[in-house]
Amino acid sequence: ILNVEQSPQSLHVQEGDSTNFTCSFPSSNFYALHWYRWETAKSPEALFVMTLNGDEKKKGRISATLNTKEGYSYLYIKGSQPEDSATYLCAFRPGGGNKLTFGTGTQLKVEL
């Protein structure tokens, strides 16, 4: 079973703060890295799929970077808002297969 780790486990920030969290994954046999946002009482929603080393993706105030050589991805949220409160999941897909291995998630709470 592949090891995908996320840190921190949880995070409380104030509205307007910028924040970031980490996903670590195996640096060998990389194919893709997915980020999902999971709000309470809703389904997980895809944010980004990243495939190339050095890739940077952006969606509004949320962006992500990828380093496949060292096996990590960062997710950044600029100017956090209460609606950003959710659990953020990363999932690693190795080459030669189509299964995703998920991390345990980072639970973000943005307070007024």
Added chain:
Amino acid sequence: DGGITQSPKYLFRKEGQNVTLSCEQNLNHDAMYWYRQDPGQGLRLIYYSQIVNDFQKGDIAEGYSVSREKKESFPLTVTSAQKNPTAFYLCASSIVTAYSTDTQYFGPGTRLTVL
């Protein structure tokens, strides 16, 4: 509205009973997946299917069974052999192509409690 539906949202069963969780999608996706979530753990893959009438075991298949008789449907049966069935179950689907990165689309989940 395209999407994935899971029913019921909450399910209670007595120990020793088999129970089937429903998952239906109208996204015309080839692949479907079942995950289980427990507190403090990531989503763990139970079974997946890439095509009708075919499916593969995931990382924690023991005590579960599935069928894929139709493209739209992928029901999961939690059998009495599953030692710790109380959990939150998520179904997902994705397209399958040679170059796809397999973004998965998730249903709302079913919370199963075995009493």
